[in-house]
Amino acid sequence: MSRAEIVVDLAAIRRNVRALRERTGVAMMTVVKADGYGHGMLASARAAREAGSEWLGVATIDEALALRAGGDSGRLLCWLTVPADDLAPVLAADVDVTAYTVEGLERVAAAAVRAGRGATGRPARVQLKVDTGLSRGGATAAQWPEVVARARAGERDGTWRITGIWSHFSTSEIPEDPANAEQEAAFEEALAVAAAAGLQPEVRHLANSAAALLRPSSRYDLVRCGLASYGLDPAPGRHDLALVPAMTVRADLALVKQIDAGASVSYGHTWTATAPTTLGLVPIGYAEGISRHAAAGGGDGGAEVLVGKRRRPIRGAICMDQFVVDLDGDTPPEGDEVLLWGPGTRGEPTAEDWARVCDTISYEIVTRVGGRLTRRYVDGVADQHAHDDRHDDRHDAPGERKR
Incomplete structure (x- = not known):
């Protein structure tokens, strides 16, 4: 056992993911960005998959490619790219990428050619994000009609398939905040505009951890749970679901x-x-x-x-x-x-x-x-402080050790 370390209980992650899936009753995206919220991305992703998580979510293309290199082949969404990023590798790896603008869609189109997707292969998988009031990433209401029109054109020519439409709450941990209803209404309007343009996404998703627990109307086809998957409460005192910190x-x-x-x-x-x-x-x-x-x-x-x-x-x-x-x-x-x-x-x-x-x-x-801390994985709360070899660092996934 190390002089100083992070100990991660994978059983707790599995338990939390299962509990969240049962509570929400829809498909689950476990968010494993930022090295699994400090818990280790690859091991956390495997635990989430074992608990039935249909999707994983990451911010960057490096995170998406690391999951693919680590053996994950399930549905995976990446949402934060910059113009200099080469999207071809993630498209080739069957990762869903997110576009906010027409310019972003054009970058996807060019990358699809390099990745052998679209006209020369299977369509790329693309999701669209609409800004419903967080004023962060996503198309504004003014941009949205042009974005969905370009997205539909790309579907017709076989470049991509629009697999999802999504947005993100600003204050879902405070259920009485009127911004929640306003954002949900804005999301409904965006979905209507997309449907009128002919888009039929596989998944529509708006709810993060707090909304998944507190706002059933926002669950749609999929909920995105990051913090709650690791047993940390996004809205303490606001719900009765027992979460286990991992x-x-x-x-x-x-x-x-x-x-x-x-x-x-x-x-x-x-x-x-x-x-x-x-x-x-x-x-x-x-x-x-x-x-x-x-x-x-x-x-x-x-x-x-x-x-x-x-x-x-x-x-x-x-x-x-x-x-x-x-x-x-x-x-x-x-x-x-x-x-x-x-x-x-x-x-x-x-x-x-x-x-x-x-x-x-x-x-x-x-x-x-993190820093110089190592990370050790255990499987069950009772084993977190065990010293036997069954729970030593051999449980670390490749690249998972903190340096």
Whole structure:
């Protein structure tokens, strides 16, 4: 077992995906972008497929091609490209690509020729994204009629098949926000324009994790679940579906030392002991993605970790390679386990706890962690801290090890 590592419970991912599929009753796209939200893209993708996920979703073409190279051959959507990207390899790999504009469709047409798709082979698979109010990627309402007209022309000449039409909510974790109904109405209007142009997509999809749980009317043919698939709640307190966090971040305690009252801790001396105490040194820091905001200015009120069955507060500034916790006079052995966050079943903090302290969202907590941490896979919550060889790094997929 490594001195500091990310432990990922694949059984938890499978359980979450199954639960989401059962709750929503439609096809599932498990989003595995950003290295599976920090959980490892290839292993997370396999777990999702094993749980019945019909689709996978990624942002970039590199992610899509890595999944294909890793052996995944199922339906796969890629949605974030730039003009310099060569789309030919992903089209040749039978990946669905997303277009926002007529210019984007023209780039797909040119790439289809290079990939041997279209007139010289099977049509490319293309999905269209419409902007319904997020004002991010996607065609505006003004652009949409021209986009769907060009898309239909490409279908008629055999260049591509329009396999999907989709959009993305801005505030689905707040179900009472009127923006949700407005976006759903805008999506309906876009679908009507596409249908009038003759498009009949295989899937229409709008719902992300929060909408999949909170807004049944937005489920259409497919829901896209990223965060919830990894057991992190996109809308805490808003639903009754039990999700199981799949990630635990742990380290070995590097040092235990006593300090006197008046001793100050870490860079800037932002915390000073008011009484004699003991400190523990945890050998990871912001180089591993541990936010400096977790120290709450170095004083009281920062994040906590679990050491010796007790929550211990971070004291002083978080450094590049290490941070310090207050052991309150206790002297656990050096090498004892430190749990930064996990599912909470052993009393440890969760990623959501860290997000609240850092004034951010759990997405950021889990996706930024890495650096020199290794990643270890287990299969079942009870096995997360087992030390036997059945759960060693041989479970890592090629390219999955954090560096």
